[in-house]
Amino acid sequence: MRMDEIGYNHKHDKSFFIDRPEGAGDWLLLAVKTKAVFRIDGEDIHVPPNSFIIYTPEYAEYYRADDCEYIDDWIHFGPDGQEEALMRQLSIPLNKIVPVADITQVSSIIRNMCYEQYSANKNRKESVDLYFRLLLFKLNECAENYSSGGSVTENKYFEKLLWLRESIYRWPAREWNVDDMAAELSLSRSRLQHLYNDTFGVSISKDIISSRIEKAKDLLKNPDLTVNDISSIVGYNNPSYFNRQFKSVFGKTPTKFREEYFEKRDDT
Numbered sequence: 001m002r003m004d005e006i007g008y009n010h011k012h013d014k015s016f017f018i019d020r021p022e023g024a025g026d027w028l029l030l031a032v033k034t035k036a037v038f039r040i041d042g043e044d045i046h047v048p049p050n051s052f053i054i055y056t057p058e059y060a061e062y063y064r065a066d067d068c069e070y071i072d073d074w075i076h077f078g079p080d081g082q083e084e085a086l087m088r089q090l091s092i093p094l095n096k097i098v099p100v101a102d103i104t105q106v107s108s109i110i111r112n113m114c115y116e117q118y119s120a121n122k123n124r125k126e127s128v129d130l131y132f133r134l135l136l137f138k139l140n141e142c143a144e145n146y147s148s149g150g151s152v153t154e155n156k157y158f159e160k161l162l163w164l165r166e167s168i169y170r171w172p173a174r175e176w177n178v179d180d181m182a183a184e185l186s187l188s189r190s191r192l193q194h195l196y197n198d199t200f201g202v203s204i205s206k207d208i209i210s211s212r213i214e215k216a217k218d219l220l221k222n223p224d225l226t227v228n229d230i231s232s233i234v235g236y237n238n239p240s241y242f243n244r245q246f247k248s249v250f251g252k253t254p255t256k257f258r259e260e261y262f263e264k265r266d267d268t
Contacts, residue, residue: 001132002078003125008114009033009107011071017064024076028055029135031073031106035066038097050103052139054087059095073110077132086133090140100142104158109135160185161199165207172211173235178204212236213249220258227254 004026032051037044039062046066055061064070079087087094100106109131116127164181167174181204182192196204212234219230228239231254236242246254 001080001083001129003117003128004076004078006075006077006110006114006117008073008111009071010074011069012065014065014068014070016070018061020061022060023058024055024061026057026076026078028061029053029075029077030055030063031103031110032063033071033073033103033107034069036063036070036072037066038063040095040097045097047097048099050101051097051099052103052106052142053097054092054094054139056094073107073114075110075113083132083136086136090136092136092139092143098139098143102158103142105138106135106142109138157185157187157195158199161196164196165200168204168207169211169214172208172215173233175235176204176208209245209249213246216242216246216254217250217257220254221261223262227258230254 030053032047032049032053034049036047036051038047038053039045039060113128113131113135116124116131121127164185168176178189178193182189185192187195193204196207200207202210216230216234219225219233220227225233227243231237231239231242234242236245243253246252246257250257252260
């Protein structure tokens with residue numbers, strides 16, 4: 001990808017507007033965080049906060065603040081052939097405003113791209129390219145989730161939910177209790193479960209199991225640990241229950257997984 005310019009969380013007053021009748025001459029991605037007005041095919045459209053658009057180089061660009069502060073992230077870029085093919089494969093709309101439930105994840109990726117682009121990191125170009133591909137996948141998910149009615153997460157809870165999920169995967173052996181989690185976020189148990197599933201597409205209980213089994217899979221590659229040791233390390237006091245949980249995820253027991261891993265390693 002050719003990166004021309006990138007900006008994160010730029011703020012403008014209510015007089016802000018952009019008018020490029022001939023287009024920008026390069027591709028432009030906007031992640032719009034406030035309400036705004038866009039002119040698409042000659043029609044002014046009032047768009048809600050949390051929207052994105054990808055302009056092609058020659059498409060006329062007109063957008064402005066909607067009588068309030070305007071905030072957006074933006075990327076002027078030139079995709080390579082593979083990236084254009086990926087956009088087509090993911091059916092990402094072009095020259096069309098796409099509302100999403102929450103722009104936070106998209107904005108976080110752009111923030112990271114912005115940091116890399118203006119850093120002195122040796123691999124900054126490669127990092128930006130990888131972030132851009134991830135961004136396309138997230139745009140696809142955002143658009144599909146919104147159109148299907150999913151992922152309607154309240155902005156004020158998103159960061160807390162993300163922190164909660166990161167904690168589950170960082171400390172899988174902890175005695176996680178949904179009631180305690182709900183109290184931490186000042187939510188009811190049912191509301192937390194609904195928001196969590198709505199945001200990540202998986203229940204809290206399944207994520208707890210996944211975090212433990214994924215950790216166990218890594219530990220099984222250490223020959224100095226017994227299966228019973230690993231069971232305890234990842235939070236299972238009952239090794240038999242651990243074996244059943246592991247087999248339900250990977251289709252084989254921990255012992256069988258370990259045997260196959262070391263056989264493949266020794267063959268290479």
